[in-house]
Amino acid sequence: MPTPRIPTLLPVTRVPVRLRKEVAAILITRAQLARRVRELARDVQRDFAGRDLVVVSLLNGTVMFLADLIRHLNMPLRLDFIGVSSYREGTASRELVFTKELRLEVKGRDVLLVDDILDTGKTLCTVLAKLRELKPREIKTCVLLDKPSRREQDVQADYVGFEIPDMFVVGYGLDYAERYRNLPFVGVLKPEMYRS
Ligand code: IMP
Ligand code: MG
Numbered sequence: 001m002p003t004p005r006i007p008t009l010l011p012v013t014r015v016p017v018r019l020r021k022e023v024a025a026i027l028i029t030r031a032q033l034a035r036r037v038r039e040l041a042r043d044v045q046r047d048f049a050g051r052d053l054v055v056v057s058l059l060n061g062t063v064m065f066l067a068d069l070i071r072h073l074n075m076p077l078r079l080d081f082i083g084v085s086s087y088r089e090g091t092a093s094r095e096l097v098f099t100k101e102l103r104l105e106v107k108g109r110d111v112l113l114v115d116d117i118l119d120t121g122k123t124l125c126t127v128l129a130k131l132r133e134l135k136p137r138e139i140k141t142c143v144l145l146d147k148p149s150r151r152e153q154d155v156q157a158d159y160v161g162f163e164i165p166d167m168f169v170v171g172y173g174l175d176y177a178e179r180y181r182n183l184p185f186v187g188v189l190k191p192e193m194y195r196s
Contacts, residue, residue: 012026012029012030012184012185013026013029014026015187019183019187021190022180022189022190022193023170023171023180023183023187023188023189023190024187024188024189024190025187025188026185026186026187026188027164027167027169027185027186027187027188028162028164028172028185028186029185030184030185033068033161033172033185033186034068036161036162037065037068037069037072037144037161038072040069040142040159040161041069041070041072041073042072043159044069044073044112044140044142044159045072045073045074045075047140048075048110048112048140049075051109051110051137052108052109052110052137053075053076053077053078053109053110053111053112054077054078054079054080054104054106054109054110054111054112054136055070055073055077055078055079055080055111055112055114056080056081056082056102056104056106056111056112056113056114056131057079057080057081057082057113057114057115058081058082058083058084058113058114058115058116058123058127059081059082059083059084059099059100060083060173060175060181061115061116061117061173061174061175061181062114062115062116062144062173063173063181064172064173064181064184065114065116065144065161065172065173066114066173069114069142078104080102080103080104081100081102082098082100082101082102082127082130083098083099083100083101084096084097084098084099084123084126084127085097085099086122086123096122096123096126102131102134106131106134106135106136107134107135107136108135108136108137109136109137110136110137110138110139110140111131111136111138111139111140112139112140112141112142113127113128113131113139113140113141113142114141114142114143115127115141115142115143115144115157116143116144116145116173116174117143117144117145117146117147117169117174118143118145118146118147118151118155118156118157118160119147119150119151120150120151120152120153121151121152121153121154121155122152122153124141124143124153124155124157125153125155128141128155140158140159141157141158141159142157142158142159142160143157143159143160143161144161144162144172144173145160145161145162145163145164145169145174145186146160146161146162146163146164147163147164147165147166148163149165149166150166162186164186167188168188168189168191168194169186169187169188169189170183170186170187170189171183171184171185171186171187172184172185172186174186176189176193176194
């Protein structure tokens with residue numbers, strides 16, 4: 001009888017063979033992500049206890065982070081999405097286009113705005129300005145990753161998973177030209193993948 005495959009809980013620390021031509025290194029492992037997301041959820045839960053919380057998440061990059069974050073939020077909440085895209089194939093951000101508008105009422109409620117990565121700050125600033133017009137009681141921002149050295153707008157997030165250096169990263173929801181979102185870790189994309 002063949003030995004059953006035992007699912008491993010060990011963190012992947014080496015780039016899987018399939019990806020070695022494209023991904024230079026794993027920057028944040030699956031286990032590190034899981035631990036940090038649990039900590040963020042604990043902080044959010046403490047700060048919003050007893051509040052009327054609406055989680056507003058930016059599509060598409062937050063897909064994995066959001067799913068992991070909210071499953072650890074043991075509190076009532078509503079969830080909605082804003083679609084925003086900088087319509088670019090490459091790694092430099094350009095003009096923002098809204099692809100999905102918010103549907104839930106946020107007036108007088110507490111909003112937690114979730115994004116995958118805070119880079120130049122243009123996305124967060126633009127979305128924050130739009131949300132403020134809807135008169136929520138309070139807006140707090142939560143990002144998985146922060147690249148402070150790239151900032152062009154004066155904006156900070158209230159909850160930050162990890163500060164990272166100025167490298168283009170993919171995985172755990174983050175893409176390059178819509179690929180790599182399914183990787184369970186955050187990896188550094190080889191520059192030759194986008195320098196061509
Ligand atoms: P910002 O508007 O320049 O702050 O950029 C934020 C958006 O750019 C994020 O929501 C991401 O979609 C994208 N982005 C910025 N840096 C990276 C990266 O290293 N990998 C993947 N996407 C990134
Ligand atoms: Mg994005």
